[in-house]
Amino acid sequence: MITATPRKDLLLMGIFTFAVLTMPIWLAPIGASYPDLLQRFAIFGIFAIGFNILFGLTGYLSFGHAAFLGVGSYTAVWSFKLLSMSVVPAVIFGVITSGLFAVVIGYISLRRSGIYFSILTLAFAQMSYNLAYSVLTPITNGETGLQLSLNDPRTLDSLVGVAATDGIPPTNFFGIEMSGYSGFYFCAILMIIGFYISMRIFRSPFGMMLRAVKSNSNRMSYTGLNMRPYTLTAFVISGMYAGLAGSLMAVTDPLAGAERMQWTASGEVVLMTILGGVGTLIGPVIGAGVIKYFENIFSAINENVLHGIFNFLPDFLEDGVVAILSLFVGEGWHLTLGMLFMLIVVFLPGGIVEGFSRIYARFRNKNNSTDGKADPIGSAKVQPGE
Amino acid sequence: MGILEVRDVNKSFGGLKALNKVELDVEEGSVHAIIGPNGAGKSTFLNCLVGLLIPDSGSVNFDGNSLLGIKPHEINQAGVSRVFQTPEIFSDLSLLDNVVIPTLASRDGAFKLNGWKRADQDSEIIGRAEHMLEDVGLIDKRNMHAGSLSRGDKRRLELAMCLVQNPKLLLLDEPTAGMSRADTNNTIDLLKRIGERGITKVIIEHDMHVVFSLADKVSVMAQGTVIAEGTPEGIKGDPRVQEAYLGGAHL
Numbered sequence A: 001m002i003t004a005t006p007r008k009d010l011l012l013m014g015i016f017t018f019a020v021l022t023m024p025i026w027l028a029p030i031g032a033s034y035p036d037l038l039q040r041f042a043i044f045g046i047f048a049i050g051f052n053i054l055f056g057l058t059g060y061l062s063f064g065h066a067a068f069l070g071v072g073s074y075t076a077v078w079s080f081k082l083l084s085m086s087v088v089p090a091v092i093f094g095v096i097t098s099g100l101f102a103v104v105i106g107y108i109s110l111r112r113s114g115i116y117f118s119i120l121t122l123a124f125a126q127m128s129y130n131l132a133y134s135v136l137t138p139i140t141n142g143e144t145g146l147q148l149s150l151n152d153p154r155t156l157d158s159l160v161g162v163a164a165t166d167g168i169p170p171t172n173f174f175g176i177e178m179s180g181y182s183g184f185y186f187c188a189i190l191m192i193i194g195f196y197i198s199m200r201i202f203r204s205p206f207g208m209m210l211r212a213v214k215s216n217s218n219r220m221s222y223t224g225l226n227m228r229p230y231t232l233t234a235f236v237i238s239g240m241y242a243g244l245a246g247s248l249m250a251v252t253d254p255l256a257g258a259e260r261m262q263w264t265a266s267g268e269v270v271l272m273t274i275l276g277g278v279g280t281l282i283g284p285v286i287g288a289g290v291i292k293y294f295e296n297i298f299s300a301i302n303e304n305v306l307h308g309i310f311n312f313l314p315d316f317l318e319d320g321v322v323a324i325l326s327l328f329v330g331e332g333w334h335l336t337l338g339m340l341f342m343l344i345v346v347f348l349p350g351g352i353v354e355g356f357s358r359i360y361a362r363f364r365n366k367n368n369s370t371d372g373k374a375d376p377i378g379s380a381k382v383q384p385g386e
Numbered sequence B: 001m002g003i004l005e006v007r008d009v010n011k012s013f014g015g016l017k018a019l020n021k022v023e024l025d026v027e028e029g030s031v032h033a034i035i036g037p038n039g040a041g042k043s044t045f046l047n048c049l050v051g052l053l054i055p056d057s058g059s060v061n062f063d064g065n066s067l068l069g070i071k072p073h074e075i076n077q078a079g080v081s082r083v084f085q086t087p088e089i090f091s092d093l094s095l096l097d098n099v100v101i102p103t104l105a106s107r108d109g110a111f112k113l114n115g116w117k118r119a120d121q122d123s124e125i126i127g128r129a130e131h132m133l134e135d136v137g138l139i140d141k142r143n144m145h146a147g148s149l150s151r152g153d154k155r156r157l158e159l160a161m162c163l164v165q166n167p168k169l170l171l172l173d174e175p176t177a178g179m180s181r182a183d184t185n186n187t188i189d190l191l192k193r194i195g196e197r198g199i200t201k202v203i204i205e206h207d208m209h210v211v212f213s214l215a216d217k218v219s220v221m222a223q224g225t226v227i228a229e230g231t232p233e234g235i236k237g238d239p240r241v242q243e244a245y246l247g248g249a250h251l
Helices: A006-021 A035-058 A066-082 A087-109 A114-133 A155-159 A180-203 A205-215 A217-222 A227-252 A263-276 A283-300 A303-309 A315-325 A330-347 A351-368 B042-049 B072-077 B095-108 B123-135 B151-163 B181-195 B208-214 B232-237 B239-244
Strands: B004-013 B016-026 B031-035 B057-062 B080-083 B169-173 B200-204 B217-222 B225-230
Touching (some): A006 A180, A035 A180, A035 A263, A035 A283, A066 A087, A066 A114, A066 A227, A066 A263, A114 A263, A180 A205, A180 A227, A205 A227, A205 B095, A217 A227, A263 A283, A263 A330, A283 A351, B004 B042, B016 B031, B016 B042, B031 B208, B042 B080, B042 B200, B080 B151, B095 B151, B151 B181, B181 B200, B200 B208, B208 B232, B217 B232, B225 B232, B225 B239, B232 B239
Parallel strands (some): B031 B200, B080 B169
Antiparallel strands (some): B217 B225
């Protein structure tokens, strides 16, 4: 087992920070370096990091985390409308409000575990979605979604004398417009902070207790530990991460709609976490990246593009290849993603990160084979992400 | 006065009377064995002590306080630890973490929000846990996953997890069941060594060899009630015990 030491963690943190900040450069060759997609990588990375604190450590599978995403978004848009176009209050209020929601939903849902917990969270999220769509129209603006308008009060902005003269002002961070690359870097820095917090939790006694919940909750109570406050804290923390992600969605594109709360969005973050590696530090970020990449790149490929790629083939072959491949791209990108997901779950239950650590272990074994001495548990037990 | 006083405890499952007016006094610092044939209610009784089951009536007092109606983690925090018939350990975690968790629980209480400290830099906790693992002879395996241990090692690990908390009362549910003779003897030695720390122990056991080498006092249960109580020697000769438990055969 590779044991995590403060030095190794510092190294991991350094590599992670560097990799995230240079994303616009190294993602360029695969066509993923445009700001809109980069922002989404960072936002969903945050969402998945937070989700993993709950699901990865305690094993409680929430199917309702999109509710917190939606709450974060609505709160942020309201903050833009009522207070200021500055993103600082929007993000802070988004995180706080979704945290409060998480306290209520978590308090009730965590009375049950396993499938019943999942169903309870799903029910809460669908309730929130339907409320946002119908009853709460004055707050959420129903089907149209909550948007900014010219005659919003923006009290703080008007106090300091920023008036909307021509059109709705853009969201900003102390004057820096939150669109394009600056929007990405704002989200990216928050993701790096979020990753660091998650790492501290993973290494802390608190994180150890969360793992104990997952491993054997019976033994935990007979060891004198009260499980409920541990799981509730984890639930609220992950809800706040989701709220942060939701408010960042509104930061980069200031509108909020009910569909953000739908169960498909809750399911997506589950997929991201499992695809990348449940319970690993880096896995959820990778999973989020892969899914968002597929969603944006594969869905953009259409038959014309495929014909362009395969026009070196004889016509009858070209038509055949394009006919088959077009099932997997464009509208059919879900098919590709689904197959990838199945392959990973069947062959690499620990997700993409497990794949990496297997390759690493093989590499290391080759180097060590001259010593003729393997460690007692073997490198197969390499803890992913550590 | 005993550290554990059980008075008139009853428990029924549907029509089955599992415990019938159970009375027990355990003296501080002693090793009290409970023996009896299968289905006598021994495990049910132990479950009533740790909050897993709630008796229908009666009282259970530990160190002057009632254990009834309080949650398992509160019972543990009051100083009662339990070793289960099938070892309850954290299988996905390393041996060291398995012992660190109870150590933290006994120092920091039932809940502490310390998400910013590093668990592996807490030298006091790590030191105590490693010392404990050394005591039970598992220190060489400290980084192994607990799930990959042999059954005997799992039991020793569970024992370490209980002992590291320095409980006032240790409940052991058949600590040597399914062990080889050599493992059984190792466990007896280990339990004898713990005896030197003055921890009160209640042991449920089938193996007479274990009972007679450890116990100061023996209670015999049959059909949900205590039918006899005394020193191991006294129990051996009691005709009621031979009737109920040994089926008339001589020891």
